[in-house]
Amino acid sequence: MFDPASYHVTETLSDGRKVEIRAQRPDDLAAIQAALARASPDSLYHRFFAVKREFSEKETHYFLDIDFVKHVALMAIVDENGLPALVGGGRYIVIEPGKAEVAFAIIDEYQGKGIGSAVMRHLAAIGREAGLRELVAEVLADNTAMLKVFEASGLETHTRHEGTVVHVSMRYR
Numbered sequence: 001m002f003d004p005a006s007y008h009v010t011e012t013l014s015d016g017r018k019v020e021i022r023a024q025r026p027d028d029l030a031a032i033q034a035a036l037a038r039a040s041p042d043s044l045y046h047r048f049f050a051v052k053r054e055f056s057e058k059e060t061h062y063f064l065d066i067d068f069v070k071h072v073a074l075m076a077i078v079d080e081n082g083l084p085a086l087v088g089g090g091r092y093i094v095i096e097p098g099k100a101e102v103a104f105a106i107i108d109e110y111q112g113k114g115i116g117s118a119v120m121r122h123l124a125a126i127g128r129e130a131g132l133r134e135l136v137a138e139v140l141a142d143n144t145a146m147l148k149v150f151e152a153s154g155l156e157t158h159t160r161h162e163g164t165v166v167h168v169s170m171r172y173r
Contacts, residue, residue, distance in 0.1 A: 004126045005068040013113045017078060021122050024066055024073035024089065031075070031086035032063070038107045047105040070094040072126055076106070076115045090119040092126075098133040104146060116149040124153060128172055137168040 008022040039047075066073050073091035077084045088106035095101050102123060106115050127135060135155065139146050141164050151157050155170035 002129050003068075004072050004130070005066075007074065007122070007126065009122060011114070011118045013078075013115065015113055017113075019087075019115055019118065020077040020084075021074050021118055022077065023068065024064075024075050024091075026064060028075060028086065029060065029064060035086045035088070035105075035107055038109075039105065040108045043105065043108050043111070047103065066091075069130070072100075072123065072130075074119050074122055074126075076110075076119055078110070088115050088119065090116070090123050092123055092132075092135060094132070095136075098131065100127060100132055100135055102135045102137050104149070111145060116146065117152060120149050120153050124155060124170075124172075133172055135170045137170075139166045139168055140164055141166050 005023050008020070011019050011021060013019055063073075065071075071091065071093050074089055075086055076088040078087050079085070087110040088104070090102060090104040092100035092102045102120070104116050104119060124135065137146075137150065139150070141161060147159070147166060147168070150168050150170060153170055154173075156173055158169045158171075160167045160169075
């Protein structure tokens with residue numbers, strides 16, 4: 001039986017480095033905080049629609065209490081000088097039966113290396129296995145890199161612009 005809570009794969013980035021993509025764990029808080037500290041204000045704004053470096057207790061529970069049924073989160077880990085470093089991740093949260101919202105964050109120095117696309121591929125596969133029919137996202141219009149990740153997801157992608165936000169719908173074929 002497929003168990004997203006035990007999900008673990010290794011991918012090769014465009015620069016030849018390896019990235020481990022694995023299920024988020026309850027003890028990942030310190031790694032998430034370290035990644036937030038490394039992210040630029042621009043990257044944080046694109047992810048949270050605000051520059052957010054700390055979470056309230058309620059937000060911490062929201063981001064860490066993953067059930068891997070309605071809330072699935074994957075982390076991207078690379079080796080930095082012999083130590084594992086969290087450099088990004090993505091998640092989906094089921095918002096209605098068959099439909100989930102996805103969100104991603106990749107720290108700046110690792111953007112453009114294929115991590116977002118790899119995480120998207122794996123989240124989409126987990127979602128398909130879970131019976132999802134559609135993934136949705138709200139993306140700031142100037143976040144062209146994330147929009148490209150969604151367009152290249154292999155899912156049937158539709159976008160609707162509303163002011164500075166792009167509503168993205170990705171349906172399984």
